[in-house]
Amino acid sequence: MTDEKNRKGVVNLKEKAALLTELWSPRVVGEVDDSYVKIAKIKGEFTWHDHQEDEFFLVLDGQLDIHMQDHTVRLNAGEFYVVPKGVMHNPKASEECVVLLFEKKTTAHTGNVQEDMTRDLSEQLRPL
C-alpha cells in the first residue's frame, strides 16, 4: 500500500482552511448522502436569514457568536451548535474564525434573502 493510496479521499481541515482566501464564502469539502460538509472563513457580521433545514456549525479556529432573535450563543474552537430550521440567525465573529458546516444540499446560503454576500451552490462547489 502506497502513501498515496493511504490518503485518497482524506480531508485535512487545517490544510483546506489555509486555502480559503475569501471571507463568508463556504466551500464544499465533502459529501455525505444528501448533505455537504463545508468550511468557511468568516470575520465581521453576516446577514439575518433562516433556512428550511437545520444548520450545523462547528468552530475549528477562533470564536463565533450566532445571534438569534431571542438569544445569542458563543462558540469557541471545538464547540458546535445546531441552528434549528426556521430560526432567524446572524453569525458574527470579531476576529477571523474558521467554521465547519454540515448542511443539506438544498440549503440556501442566505435563505430566501438574495444579497451581495450570497454565494450560490456553484460557487460553493468550486474545488479548493
Place this chain on the structure above:
Amino acid sequence: MTDEKNRKGVVNLKEKAALLTELWSPRVVGEVDDSYVKIAKIKGEFTWHDHQEDEFFLVLDGQLDIHMQDHTVRLNAGEFYVVPKGVMHNPKASEECVVLLFEKKTTAHTGNVQEDMTRDLSEQLRPL
C-alpha cells in the same frame, strides 16, 4: 444575557469525549434534520460491516485506520473521510482515538451484522 443562555445547546466536543467510558460505543451528541452527530472512543479493531448510508468520520484525537477491502486510509486528528454506502469497512486504532461521526438516523451500527459489539440506537441515545 446570562452566561447560561449563552451556552444553551452548545456542545463542547472535548468535554463530551471526556465522559465516554466505553470503547466502540457511539453516543449521540447532536441532531441535524434526519442525521445524528455522534462521538465515540475507540481502540483496537471493530468488525467488518457496511451501511446503506454514507458514514462521515472525523478524528478529534488520536489516529484511525479505516480498512476497506481494497485499501486502507489513515486519519490523524483534524482529518475526515466519508465511507461510501455499501463499502465494507473495519475501523482500527492502535491507540485510543476519539471520532466524531455524522450518520443518518437510519444507519445501523454494524450494518446487517448483529454482534456483541453492536450498540442499537437506544444505547447510542443515552445522554452523556
